[in-house]
Protein backbone atom coordinates (compact mmCIF):
# COMPACT_ATOMS: atom_id res chain seq x y z
CA UNK A 1 0.00 0.00 0.00
CA UNK A 2 1.34 3.40 -0.91
CA UNK A 3 2.18 5.60 2.05
CA UNK A 4 1.03 9.19 2.38
CA UNK A 5 3.08 11.76 0.52
CA UNK A 6 3.29 15.16 -1.09
CA UNK A 7 5.07 15.08 -4.41
CA UNK A 8 6.60 18.20 -5.85
CA UNK A 9 9.54 18.54 -8.17
CA UNK A 10 10.01 22.12 -9.30
CA UNK A 11 13.12 21.67 -11.49
CA UNK A 12 12.59 22.55 -15.15
CA UNK A 13 14.63 20.31 -17.47
CA UNK A 14 15.95 21.39 -20.87
CA UNK A 15 17.09 18.18 -22.54
CA UNK A 16 18.89 17.35 -25.77
CA UNK A 17 21.56 18.55 -28.15
CA UNK A 18 21.97 22.33 -28.04
CA UNK A 19 19.85 22.56 -24.87
CA UNK A 20 22.34 25.20 -23.74
CA UNK A 21 20.47 27.73 -25.83
CA UNK A 22 17.70 27.51 -23.22
CA UNK A 23 20.01 29.38 -20.87
CA UNK A 24 18.92 32.48 -22.77
CA UNK A 25 15.32 31.84 -21.67
CA UNK A 26 16.24 31.13 -18.08
CA UNK A 27 18.76 33.82 -17.22
CA UNK A 28 16.42 36.83 -17.50
CA UNK A 29 14.34 35.34 -14.65
CA UNK A 30 17.20 35.73 -12.19
CA UNK A 31 19.38 38.49 -10.75
CA UNK A 32 22.34 40.20 -12.36
CA UNK A 33 25.16 38.97 -10.14
CA UNK A 34 25.98 35.37 -10.98
CA UNK A 35 28.28 32.99 -9.14
CA UNK A 36 29.67 30.70 -11.85
CA UNK A 37 30.64 27.45 -10.14
CA UNK A 38 32.69 24.75 -11.80
CA UNK A 39 35.24 22.04 -11.11
CA UNK A 40 38.84 21.34 -11.94
CA UNK A 41 38.86 22.47 -15.53
CA UNK A 42 37.12 19.89 -17.72
CA UNK A 43 34.68 22.56 -18.91
CA UNK A 44 37.57 24.75 -20.05
CA UNK A 45 39.05 21.87 -22.02
CA UNK A 46 35.74 21.01 -23.65
CA UNK A 47 34.95 24.61 -24.60
CA UNK A 48 31.73 24.67 -22.56
CA UNK A 49 33.15 27.35 -20.25
CA UNK A 50 33.56 29.79 -23.16
CA UNK A 51 30.04 29.11 -24.39
CA UNK A 52 28.50 29.65 -20.97
CA UNK A 53 30.44 32.85 -20.31
CA UNK A 54 29.40 34.21 -23.68
CA UNK A 55 25.72 33.57 -22.91
CA UNK A 56 26.05 35.08 -19.43
CA UNK A 57 27.64 38.21 -20.86
CA UNK A 58 25.08 38.47 -23.65
CA UNK A 59 22.43 38.47 -20.93
CA UNK A 60 24.12 41.33 -19.11
CA UNK A 61 25.30 39.31 -16.12
CA UNK A 62 28.18 40.18 -13.84
CA UNK A 63 30.19 37.04 -13.17
CA UNK A 64 31.95 36.02 -9.98
CA UNK A 65 33.91 32.84 -10.62
CA UNK A 66 34.12 30.00 -8.16
CA UNK A 67 36.36 27.37 -9.75
CA UNK A 68 38.13 24.30 -8.45
CA UNK A 69 35.24 22.46 -6.84
CA UNK A 70 36.79 19.08 -6.19
CA UNK A 71 35.12 15.69 -6.41
CA UNK A 72 33.60 15.04 -2.99
CA UNK A 73 33.48 18.79 -2.20
CA UNK A 74 34.87 19.76 1.18
CA UNK A 75 33.59 21.91 3.98
CA UNK A 76 36.64 24.18 3.61
CA UNK A 77 35.75 24.81 -0.02
CA UNK A 78 32.18 25.54 1.10
CA UNK A 79 33.34 28.22 3.54
CA UNK A 80 35.52 29.75 0.81
CA UNK A 81 32.65 29.73 -1.68
CA UNK A 82 30.28 31.43 0.75
CA UNK A 83 32.77 34.28 1.24
CA UNK A 84 33.25 34.58 -2.51
CA UNK A 85 29.49 34.66 -3.07
CA UNK A 86 29.04 37.33 -0.43
CA UNK A 87 31.84 39.45 -1.91
CA UNK A 88 30.16 39.23 -5.33
CA UNK A 89 26.77 40.03 -3.80
CA UNK A 90 25.43 37.17 -5.89
CA UNK A 91 21.73 36.64 -6.46
CA UNK A 92 22.00 33.57 -8.69
CA UNK A 93 24.30 30.53 -8.81
CA UNK A 94 25.05 28.72 -12.08
CA UNK A 95 26.68 25.33 -11.53
CA UNK A 96 28.39 23.83 -14.57
CA UNK A 97 29.65 20.31 -13.90
CA UNK A 98 28.82 17.02 -12.23
CA UNK A 99 27.23 16.08 -8.93
CA UNK A 100 30.07 17.56 -6.90
CA UNK A 101 29.72 20.99 -8.49
CA UNK A 102 25.92 20.95 -8.21
CA UNK A 103 25.87 19.62 -4.63
CA UNK A 104 28.35 22.30 -3.67
CA UNK A 105 26.31 25.02 -5.37
CA UNK A 106 23.27 23.98 -3.31
CA UNK A 107 25.35 24.05 -0.12
CA UNK A 108 26.54 27.57 -0.94
CA UNK A 109 22.97 28.55 -1.81
CA UNK A 110 21.67 27.69 1.67
CA UNK A 111 24.73 29.03 3.48
CA UNK A 112 25.12 32.57 2.12
CA UNK A 113 22.45 33.98 4.43
CA UNK A 114 22.84 31.38 7.17
CA UNK A 115 23.68 32.86 10.57
CA UNK A 116 25.14 29.62 11.93
CA UNK A 117 27.96 27.33 10.84
CA UNK A 118 26.46 25.58 7.79
CA UNK A 119 28.40 22.35 8.28
CA UNK A 120 27.10 21.98 11.85
CA UNK A 121 23.58 23.13 11.04
CA UNK A 122 22.85 21.25 7.83
CA UNK A 123 25.18 18.30 7.84
CA UNK A 124 25.81 17.42 11.48
CA UNK A 125 22.43 18.45 12.92
CA UNK A 126 20.42 17.94 9.67
CA UNK A 127 18.35 21.06 10.33
CA UNK A 128 16.03 22.68 7.81
CA UNK A 129 16.89 25.88 6.00
CA UNK A 130 15.47 28.92 7.77
CA UNK A 131 17.17 31.68 5.80
CA UNK A 132 16.71 33.07 2.31
CA UNK A 133 18.33 30.83 -0.30
CA UNK A 134 20.06 31.97 -3.48
CA UNK A 135 18.58 30.16 -6.49
CA UNK A 136 20.69 27.62 -8.38
CA UNK A 137 20.58 26.60 -12.05
CA UNK A 138 22.74 23.87 -13.56
CA UNK A 139 24.41 22.69 -16.74
CA UNK A 140 25.14 18.98 -16.22
CA UNK A 141 28.36 17.42 -17.54
CA UNK A 142 28.65 14.17 -15.55
CA UNK A 143 25.76 11.76 -15.17
CA UNK A 144 24.94 9.68 -12.11
CA UNK A 145 24.00 11.51 -8.94
CA UNK A 146 20.63 12.95 -9.96
CA UNK A 147 21.71 16.18 -8.27
CA UNK A 148 20.39 18.09 -11.29
CA UNK A 149 16.79 17.43 -10.19
CA UNK A 150 16.91 16.84 -6.45
CA UNK A 151 17.75 18.52 -3.16
CA UNK A 152 20.74 16.37 -2.30
CA UNK A 153 24.00 17.93 -1.25
CA UNK A 154 26.90 15.84 0.03
CA UNK A 155 29.82 17.54 1.76
CA UNK A 156 33.01 15.95 3.10
CA UNK A 157 34.79 17.02 6.26
CA UNK A 158 38.28 15.50 6.13
CA UNK A 159 39.27 16.76 9.59
CA UNK A 160 36.32 14.92 11.13
CA UNK A 161 36.52 12.03 8.65
CA UNK A 162 32.84 12.42 7.78
CA UNK A 163 31.00 12.58 4.47
CA UNK A 164 27.38 13.57 5.01
CA UNK A 165 24.49 14.23 2.65
CA UNK A 166 21.58 16.54 3.43
CA UNK A 167 18.45 16.20 1.32
CA UNK A 168 17.07 19.72 1.13
CA UNK A 169 13.47 20.54 0.26
CA UNK A 170 12.06 21.58 -3.13
CA UNK A 171 12.97 25.25 -2.64
CA UNK A 172 16.64 24.22 -2.86
CA UNK A 173 16.22 21.99 -5.96
CA UNK A 174 17.81 23.57 -9.04
CA UNK A 175 15.37 25.99 -10.67
CA UNK A 176 16.40 24.55 -14.01
CA UNK A 177 18.90 22.06 -15.37
CA UNK A 178 20.34 21.82 -18.84
CA UNK A 179 21.00 18.24 -19.94
CA UNK A 180 22.87 17.80 -23.20
CA UNK A 181 24.01 14.15 -23.49
CA UNK A 182 26.86 15.12 -25.82
CA UNK A 183 28.57 16.91 -22.91
CA UNK A 184 29.17 13.51 -21.34
CA UNK A 185 31.20 12.26 -24.33
CA UNK A 186 34.42 13.71 -22.85
CA UNK A 187 34.07 11.92 -19.51
CA UNK A 188 36.92 9.53 -18.73
CA UNK A 189 35.68 5.91 -18.86
CA UNK A 190 36.30 5.52 -15.11
CA UNK A 191 33.91 8.39 -14.34
CA UNK A 192 31.33 7.23 -16.84
CA UNK A 193 31.31 3.75 -15.35
CA UNK A 194 31.21 5.07 -11.77
CA UNK A 195 28.19 7.14 -12.77
CA UNK A 196 26.52 4.13 -14.35
CA UNK A 197 26.80 2.22 -11.13
CA UNK A 198 25.63 5.21 -9.08
CA UNK A 199 22.41 5.24 -11.11
CA UNK A 200 21.90 1.53 -10.51
CA UNK A 201 22.60 1.91 -6.82
CA UNK A 202 20.07 4.74 -6.41
CA UNK A 203 17.45 2.51 -7.97
CA UNK A 204 18.37 -0.50 -5.82
CA UNK A 205 18.39 1.55 -2.61
CA UNK A 206 14.74 2.38 -3.28
CA UNK A 207 13.82 -1.09 -4.59
CA UNK A 208 15.13 -3.18 -1.69
CA UNK A 209 12.61 -2.04 0.88
CA UNK A 210 8.97 -2.74 1.59
CA UNK A 211 6.95 -5.89 0.99
CA UNK A 212 3.83 -4.34 -0.53
CA UNK A 213 2.72 -4.15 -4.15
CA UNK A 214 4.10 -0.76 -5.10
CA UNK A 215 4.10 1.06 -8.46
CA UNK A 216 7.59 2.37 -7.78
CA UNK A 217 9.05 -1.14 -7.84
CA UNK A 218 7.74 -1.71 -11.36
CA UNK A 219 9.07 1.68 -12.50
CA UNK A 220 12.44 0.93 -10.91
CA UNK A 221 12.69 -2.44 -12.68
CA UNK A 222 12.11 -0.65 -15.99
CA UNK A 223 14.72 1.99 -15.25
CA UNK A 224 17.20 -0.71 -14.21
CA UNK A 225 16.66 -2.64 -17.43
CA UNK A 226 17.16 0.54 -19.41
CA UNK A 227 20.39 1.58 -17.71
CA UNK A 228 21.86 -1.94 -17.87
CA UNK A 229 21.07 -2.14 -21.59
CA UNK A 230 22.46 1.32 -22.40
CA UNK A 231 25.53 0.87 -20.20
CA UNK A 232 26.62 -2.16 -22.21
CA UNK A 233 26.41 -0.09 -25.38
CA UNK A 234 28.08 3.03 -23.94
CA UNK A 235 31.15 1.22 -22.60
CA UNK A 236 31.79 -0.11 -26.09
CA UNK A 237 30.92 3.11 -27.87
CA UNK A 238 30.93 6.17 -25.60
CA UNK A 239 29.64 8.36 -28.44
CA UNK A 240 26.45 6.38 -28.98
CA UNK A 241 23.94 9.20 -28.56
CA UNK A 242 20.99 6.89 -28.07
CA UNK A 243 22.68 5.12 -25.16
CA UNK A 244 24.15 8.28 -23.60
CA UNK A 245 20.85 10.13 -23.78
CA UNK A 246 18.95 7.24 -22.21
CA UNK A 247 21.55 6.99 -19.46
CA UNK A 248 21.30 10.71 -18.74
CA UNK A 249 17.53 10.65 -18.45
CA UNK A 250 17.52 7.43 -16.41
CA UNK A 251 19.96 8.97 -13.95
CA UNK A 252 17.69 11.94 -13.46
CA UNK A 253 14.62 9.77 -12.84
CA UNK A 254 16.55 7.39 -10.60
CA UNK A 255 16.89 10.07 -7.93
CA UNK A 256 14.48 12.92 -8.50
CA UNK A 257 12.23 11.75 -5.62
CA UNK A 258 9.55 10.27 -7.92
CA UNK A 259 10.26 6.58 -7.30
CA UNK A 260 10.73 7.21 -3.59
CA UNK A 261 7.16 8.33 -3.07
CA UNK A 262 5.05 6.20 -0.78
CA UNK A 263 7.73 3.67 0.05
CA UNK A 264 10.69 3.41 2.42
CA UNK A 265 14.24 3.13 1.15
CA UNK A 266 17.29 1.24 2.29
CA UNK A 267 20.31 3.53 1.53
CA UNK A 268 22.80 1.39 3.48
CA UNK A 269 25.02 0.94 0.41
CA UNK A 270 25.29 4.73 0.28
CA UNK A 271 25.97 4.98 4.01
CA UNK A 272 28.78 2.43 3.67
CA UNK A 273 30.06 4.08 0.50
CA UNK A 274 30.06 7.56 2.01
CA UNK A 275 32.01 6.35 5.04
CA UNK A 276 34.54 4.76 2.69
CA UNK A 277 34.67 8.06 0.81
CA UNK A 278 35.39 9.96 4.02
CA UNK A 279 38.45 7.77 4.55
CA UNK A 280 39.73 7.33 1.02
CA UNK A 281 38.25 10.23 -1.03
CA UNK A 282 37.49 7.57 -3.66
CA UNK A 283 35.05 8.12 -6.52
CA UNK A 284 31.48 7.89 -5.22
CA UNK A 285 30.08 5.30 -7.63
CA UNK A 286 33.06 3.02 -7.13
CA UNK A 287 32.68 3.06 -3.33
CA UNK A 288 29.11 1.83 -3.85
CA UNK A 289 30.19 -0.86 -6.28
CA UNK A 290 32.84 -2.20 -3.92
CA UNK A 291 30.40 -2.86 -1.06
CA UNK A 292 27.20 -3.75 -2.94
CA UNK A 293 27.54 -7.49 -3.56
CA UNK A 294 28.82 -8.31 -0.03
CA UNK A 295 26.04 -6.15 1.45
CA UNK A 296 23.27 -7.67 -0.65
CA UNK A 297 24.48 -11.20 0.06
CA UNK A 298 24.43 -10.32 3.77
CA UNK A 299 20.79 -9.15 3.75
CA UNK A 300 19.50 -11.58 1.11
CA UNK A 301 17.65 -13.85 3.56
CA UNK A 302 15.90 -10.90 5.19
CA UNK A 303 14.51 -9.70 1.85
CA UNK A 304 14.36 -12.99 -0.04
CA UNK A 305 11.08 -12.42 -1.97
CA UNK A 306 12.37 -9.10 -3.35
CA UNK A 307 15.78 -10.52 -4.25
CA UNK A 308 14.02 -13.34 -6.08
CA UNK A 309 11.83 -10.83 -7.93
CA UNK A 310 14.95 -8.80 -8.81
CA UNK A 311 16.62 -11.92 -10.26
CA UNK A 312 13.58 -12.80 -12.35
CA UNK A 313 12.44 -9.37 -13.54
CA UNK A 314 15.76 -7.58 -14.00
CA UNK A 315 18.24 -10.36 -14.75
CA UNK A 316 15.95 -12.91 -16.44
CA UNK A 317 17.24 -15.74 -14.25
CA UNK A 318 15.77 -19.12 -15.27
CA UNK A 319 14.00 -20.41 -12.14
CA UNK A 320 13.67 -24.00 -13.32
CA UNK A 321 14.79 -26.45 -10.63
CA UNK A 322 16.05 -23.70 -8.29
CA UNK A 323 15.02 -22.84 -4.73
CA UNK A 324 14.07 -19.22 -4.02
CA UNK A 325 17.49 -18.65 -2.48
CA UNK A 326 19.25 -20.10 -5.51
CA UNK A 327 17.22 -17.85 -7.80
CA UNK A 328 18.03 -14.80 -5.67
CA UNK A 329 21.74 -15.67 -5.59
CA UNK A 330 21.79 -16.22 -9.34
CA UNK A 331 20.43 -12.67 -9.69
CA UNK A 332 23.29 -11.27 -7.62
CA UNK A 333 25.76 -13.34 -9.64
CA UNK A 334 24.34 -11.88 -12.85
CA UNK A 335 24.67 -8.40 -11.34
CA UNK A 336 28.31 -9.07 -10.37
CA UNK A 337 29.05 -10.33 -13.91
CA UNK A 338 27.53 -7.16 -15.34
CA UNK A 339 29.56 -5.01 -12.95
CA UNK A 340 32.77 -6.70 -14.09
CA UNK A 341 31.69 -6.35 -17.72
CA UNK A 342 31.28 -2.57 -17.50
CA UNK A 343 34.43 -2.29 -15.40
CA UNK A 344 33.50 -1.03 -11.93
CA UNK A 345 35.84 -1.48 -8.98
CA UNK A 346 34.77 -4.63 -7.14
CA UNK A 347 36.64 -4.24 -3.84
CA UNK A 348 37.69 -1.62 -1.31
CA UNK A 349 41.39 -2.49 -1.51
CA UNK A 350 41.51 -1.17 -5.07
CA UNK A 351 40.09 2.12 -3.74
CA UNK A 352 42.90 2.52 -1.21
CA UNK A 353 41.13 1.13 1.85
CA UNK A 354 43.28 -0.95 4.19
CA UNK A 355 42.34 -3.37 6.99
CA UNK A 356 43.38 -0.87 9.68
CA UNK A 357 40.74 1.57 8.38
CA UNK A 358 37.82 -0.81 8.89
CA UNK A 359 36.95 0.19 12.46
CA UNK A 360 37.07 3.88 11.58
CA UNK A 361 34.94 3.40 8.47
CA UNK A 362 32.44 1.44 10.58
CA UNK A 363 32.31 4.34 13.06
CA UNK A 364 31.63 6.77 10.20
CA UNK A 365 28.79 4.59 8.82
CA UNK A 366 25.32 5.83 9.70
CA UNK A 367 23.01 2.85 10.27
CA UNK A 368 19.57 3.42 8.74
CA UNK A 369 16.37 1.50 9.44
CA UNK A 370 14.37 1.56 6.20
CA UNK A 371 15.63 -1.61 4.51
CA UNK A 372 15.16 -5.33 5.11
CA UNK A 373 17.62 -5.56 7.99
CA UNK A 374 18.86 -3.10 10.58
CA UNK A 375 22.58 -3.80 10.79
CA UNK A 376 24.55 -3.98 13.99
CA UNK A 377 27.99 -2.39 14.10
CA UNK A 378 29.53 -5.88 14.02
CA UNK A 379 27.64 -6.60 10.81
CA UNK A 380 28.91 -3.34 9.30
CA UNK A 381 32.45 -4.48 10.12
CA UNK A 382 31.80 -7.91 8.62
CA UNK A 383 30.45 -6.41 5.37
CA UNK A 384 33.38 -4.02 5.11
CA UNK A 385 35.85 -6.88 5.68
CA UNK A 386 34.09 -8.96 3.03
CA UNK A 387 34.41 -5.98 0.65
CA UNK A 388 38.18 -5.52 1.07
Ligand code: NZQ
Pocket residue numbers: 038039040041042043046069070071072073097098099100101103141142143144145146147150151152153154165183184185186187188191195198255270284285
Ligand atom coordinates in the same frame (compact mmCIF):
# COMPACT_ATOMS: atom_id res chain seq x y z
O1 NZQ B 1 36.25 18.84 -11.94
P1 NZQ B 1 36.26 18.61 -13.39
O2 NZQ B 1 37.48 19.06 -14.07
O3 NZQ B 1 35.00 19.13 -14.06
O4 NZQ B 1 36.28 17.01 -13.59
C1 NZQ B 1 35.25 16.15 -13.17
C2 NZQ B 1 35.64 15.28 -11.99
O5 NZQ B 1 37.01 15.04 -11.98
C3 NZQ B 1 35.01 15.14 -14.23
N1 NZQ B 1 34.06 15.57 -15.24
C4 NZQ B 1 32.79 15.97 -15.06
N2 NZQ B 1 32.19 16.19 -16.25
C5 NZQ B 1 33.13 15.94 -17.20
C6 NZQ B 1 34.31 15.56 -16.56
N3 NZQ B 1 35.43 15.25 -17.24
C7 NZQ B 1 35.37 15.30 -18.59
N4 NZQ B 1 34.24 15.64 -19.26
C8 NZQ B 1 33.11 15.94 -18.60
N5 NZQ B 1 31.98 16.22 -19.28
O6 NZQ B 1 34.48 14.00 -13.58
C9 NZQ B 1 34.99 13.95 -12.27
C10 NZQ B 1 33.87 13.58 -11.34
O7 NZQ B 1 32.92 14.59 -11.22
P2 NZQ B 1 31.97 14.66 -9.94
O8 NZQ B 1 31.07 15.82 -10.08
O9 NZQ B 1 32.78 14.57 -8.69
O10 NZQ B 1 31.16 13.28 -10.06
P3 NZQ B 1 29.70 12.92 -9.66
O11 NZQ B 1 28.73 13.54 -10.58
O12 NZQ B 1 29.67 11.46 -9.51
O13 NZQ B 1 29.48 13.60 -8.22
C11 NZQ B 1 29.96 12.97 -7.06
C12 NZQ B 1 29.46 13.68 -5.82
O14 NZQ B 1 28.03 13.68 -5.73
C13 NZQ B 1 27.63 13.12 -4.48
C14 NZQ B 1 28.74 12.15 -4.18
O15 NZQ B 1 28.77 11.72 -2.85
C15 NZQ B 1 29.96 12.95 -4.58
O16 NZQ B 1 30.33 13.83 -3.55
N6 NZQ B 1 26.26 12.56 -4.57
C16 NZQ B 1 25.23 13.42 -4.67
C17 NZQ B 1 23.91 12.98 -4.67
C18 NZQ B 1 22.77 13.90 -4.75
N7 NZQ B 1 22.96 15.19 -4.92
O17 NZQ B 1 21.62 13.47 -4.65
C19 NZQ B 1 23.58 11.57 -4.52
C20 NZQ B 1 24.71 10.65 -4.81
O18 NZQ B 1 24.43 9.42 -4.21
C21 NZQ B 1 26.04 11.14 -4.36
O19 NZQ B 1 26.23 10.87 -2.99
Ligand code: ZN
Pocket residue numbers: 145198201202270284
Ligand atom coordinates in the same frame (compact mmCIF):
# COMPACT_ATOMS: atom_id res chain seq x y z
ZN1 ZN C 1 24.90 7.83 -5.24
